[in-house]
Amino acid sequence: MEISNNSQALNQLQASIQPVRPQEPKYTDGEVYKASQGNIHRNGQGELAITPQGETNINNRQSDAAAQSAAETQANKDSQRESAVDVLARKSNQSQVEIYLAVATDGNYSPVENETASIIESLRDVQKQNNAVEAYATYQTNQNAPVNNLARGLAG
Numbered sequence: 001m002e003i004s005n006n007s008q009a010l011n012q013l014q015a016s017i018q019p020v021r022p023q024e025p026k027y028t029d030g031e032v033y034k035a036s037q038g039n040i041h042r043n044g045q046g047e048l049a050i051t052p053q054g055e056t057n058i059n060n061r062q063s064d065a066a067a068q069s070a071a072e073t074q075a076n077k078d079s080q081r082e083s084a085v086d087v088l089a090r091k092s093n094q095s096q097v098e099i100y101l102a103v104a105t106d107g108n109y110s111p112v113e114n115e116t117a118s119i120i121e122s123l124r125d126v127q128k129q130n131n132a133v134e135a136y137a138t139y140q141t142n143q144n145a146p147v148n149n150l151a152r153g154l155a156g
Contacts, residue, residue, distance in 0.1 A: 007125030027043060029042045032048065033051075036054070038051060038052055038053050038054070039057055039058075040054060081123070081126060084119045084123065085123070087119060088123070089117075
């Protein structure tokens with residue numbers, strides 16, 4: 001009988017215990033705003049939303065990352081261009097020696113390998129791009145100059 005009494009008492013005890021869910025901490029709107037450094041606030045429905053300043057900060061970080069990536073890419077291209085110029089300089093010195101020896105010995109001069117020609121062509125392409133950028137900058141400056149001169153003339 002003791003066993004049945006104990007099991008009945010255990011069943012009653014288990015039935016009376018209700019699991020307690022932990023409550024989510026409630027933060028005030030000011031605490032949310034302060035913790036996010038002004039990037040997040042609570043909207044009218046109590047949901048978290050990004051502030052206009054937060055959107056600006058995100059956009060700034062994205063543009064900074066893009067600028068850094070572009071700078072790294074440009075540095076890589078510059079490094080490759082520098083290596084190409086070094087190779088070209090070595091080939092040029094080599095070809096000068098070949099020309100000198102060919103003239104000195106009345107022998108035939110052998111042209112430089114195709115690799116040098118492709119390097120020269122790529123450097124010419126880069127020069128064309130640089131000239132186009134410079135021409136566009138000059139164009140923009142000239143386009144703005146008449147407006148500025150006209151404004152000065154009217155003001156004077």
